Amino acid sequence: MTRLIDVENLTLKFDTDEGRITAVDDVSFSLQAGEVLGLVGESGSGKSVTAKSLMKLNANNAIYSDDTKVTLHLESGPVDIMSLRTSKELQVVRGGAISMIFQEPMASFAPAISIGDQMVEQLMIHTDMTAKRAKEVSIEMLARVGISDAATRFKQFAFELSGGMRQRAMIAMALSTKPKLLIADEPTTALDVTIQAQVIDLMKDLVDDFGMGIIFITHDLGVIAQTADNVAVMYLGRLVEQGPVRDVLRNPSHPYTRGLLDALPDLDDLDTPLRPIPGDIPSPLERPPGCVFNTRCNDAIAGRCNVDIPQFIQINENHRAACHLHAPAGDTK
């Protein structure tokens, strides 16, 4: 497999009225072509912000640390995304090499421009297709994602399509420029389960056909189990566990990952009461010192977990967790 993107030491803060808040703290990961990486976390974990950083899509009050490095490997050579400044320069990645699908497809389409015109517009910007060719490609893509009567749908507006249909159109639009990397931010969360199953299947087929890399952001571990090759779990802006999907779900090695799995209602075991993770997610303005999870962790070691930031420890070759419980005492760094 070929390397697609490397993210090193991604640290991102936002200047707000209430102070400077840390949204992402020292996150590093890589993605290969053809790989599906599931990025899991609850609200405020920084998963969407992390993904948007790969296109520098965050708001103007975002401050990236100096050692943040995001490298996209294209056939023409590596692109240092952090060094791209103007929107002209960023066009290489935004909608070009990287496409993004958002959670709410109704909010992602312009309401007063037909689906087709929006698809054609982006193809004209990112490729050298003629308008006629762009229309053909768009209709092909709509048909490819399972939209029947694509030529008619092409002329319709977002409000004329059902939720599942809109999300399919969004996927068609995102893929028509043949991106190397697709970022899907909770693409199935707003959909009903039977439609969710269809969209997940579609996305899997498309990875096989197009060979792109996908970053799949979701809070739903079931969806991750059904789609991802690798998983990265985030909590309050930090990556806490990372590894192949089977290792992480079967042998969760960070107390937070374990807590998330335990909190899920299990259909095979209706007798055990649900086990919530104690407490609430702290406000980003009050990030706990040491391990960010220590305030809710049942196994936290006083004097250690609330003082030192845990480093990643290898559980096996590809699976790692950032937790003091896996490190011999006295070996905190």
Added chain:
Amino acid sequence: MSDKPLISTRDLSVHFPLRGGGIFGPKPVVRAVEGVDIDIDKGNFFGLVGESGSGKTTLGRAMLRAAPITRGDIVYDDGEVSYDLPSLGDKELKEYRKRAQLIFQDPYAALSPRMTVRDIIAEPLEVMGLTKSKGETDERVREIAAKCRLNLEHLRRFPHAFSGGQRQRISIARALVSRPQFVVADESVAALDVSIQADVLNLLKEIQQEMGLTFLFISHDLSVVAHVCDHVAVMYLGRLVESAPTRELFAAPRHPYTKALLSAIPSLDPDDRGKAQKLEGEIPSPTNPPPGCKFQTRCPHAIDICRKDEPKLQQSGKEHAVACHRWQELAENGMSA
């Protein structure tokens, strides 16, 4: 559980007329709920599931008289009083609302940002005139707040200072402060994170048992419903398609739609990939429902009769009812949907 249901509906229909339509011919209507018979026993944690557009929210609202009842009956009887909901006058309706309450989905939108938590919880008492003095109100507020794991310090603050889980606990306290008998919880944990959701579910269940409440728990999430509900009803396009005790429904679903819904829940086991049985297509528009069984357009087992006659909800067991022409045949052949 008593023998008599707390609330029951017969042939309940809720239609919403649409604007426009031809001058000739009938005006188009959305048949949000159509011919629903449902009995909710006292003390039951009753689950209502379905996808968007299935009519589950409208049914819940009709039971609170918050949706227009086009046809049919709803009777509420808690042993002390009995109401025939469609014919309630304004005065009786006010009385009914002391006994029937709603918990909303979005704890961010449901709480006024300008009121303290104490005032938010106290408001129903004041509006309904349930307490005689400020002292009594405060006592009731403190009592319910404690049950919902909110402390005195919390009561003085404003909602913006709280997380989603805490806000939902405030909404619950507000709904329960009037000591209702019947509570409709509409997607009450859908907006919460997984780690918080479990906490709120446990709280709802605890309070329901402690206060002997009857809950109508509306949700699209079957695994959540499986964990908290005693009985589950499944809706599709305004109709009730199956109704059974929770364990029975999950162990032996009889309607092809229920089977498909259960199968579509993403499994936590990565080796289950591709095993789920997938439904084709989408839920049809309620303005233009298909003839016959409403599920026939997506059902893998549909035959001629399904396209012509609409199946009635029939008892298929002691407490199990299903609306499908072929359920018996499918169960005998061991055919999984």
